[in-house]
Amino acid sequence: MHHRFIIAAILLVTALSTSYGHSNDADKLAAFMRLKLQHSERILEGIVLEDYKLIEKNAQDLSLLSHDEMWQVFQTPEYLQHSLEFRRAADELVGAARKRNLDGATLAYMGVTLKCVSCHKHVRDVRMAGLEELPAIRLGRR
Ligand code: HEC
Secondary structure (H helix, E strand, O other), X not given: OHHHHHHHHHHHHHHHHHHHHHOOHHHHHHHHHHHHHHHHHHHHHHHHOOOHHHHHHHHHHHHHHOOOHHHOOOOOHHHHHHXXXXXXXXXXXXHHHHOOOHHHHHHHHHXXXXXXXXXXXXXXXXXXXXXXXOOOOOOOOO
């Protein structure tokens, strides 16, 4: 019994250290970027269930993410502009949720989604032009 516990503990520690060992900067960046998707899903949930608090909180989180150091993967004026427009759209969504305006929130959510897509298009174009190279994660289309 005691023995088994020790073996289990060793296995656990090994598993943990292996997974930590593999988590490099690219994994961290990917995990950070994926948060946007999680917040978007929560926002959609808030919209369909008319839960304004849920919408507000997750839209705020999206806006905050765009201030994070990890967000700033490119330092170009275009990327900054996309970031700014994205934040503005997220803030608009926060405003609509505070006003408990469901149609407004739905439209603002679409606005936010359009900004996701246009920034990602931009990032892919930059990649295709071979102007910038990021570690491992890719937005499809190589
Ligand atoms: C201002 C630019 C910008 C905006 C706006 C933006 N993203 Fe991203 N996103 C990025 C960049 C840069 C990456 C990393 C791309 C890469 O390395 O190929 C990324 C990566 C991702 C990834 C992939 C993470 C992985 O697993 O590799 C997801 C998912 C994602 N974004 C979702 C979203 C969603 C959802 C939104 C809108 C709510 C959004 N993004 C808005 C720039 C943006």
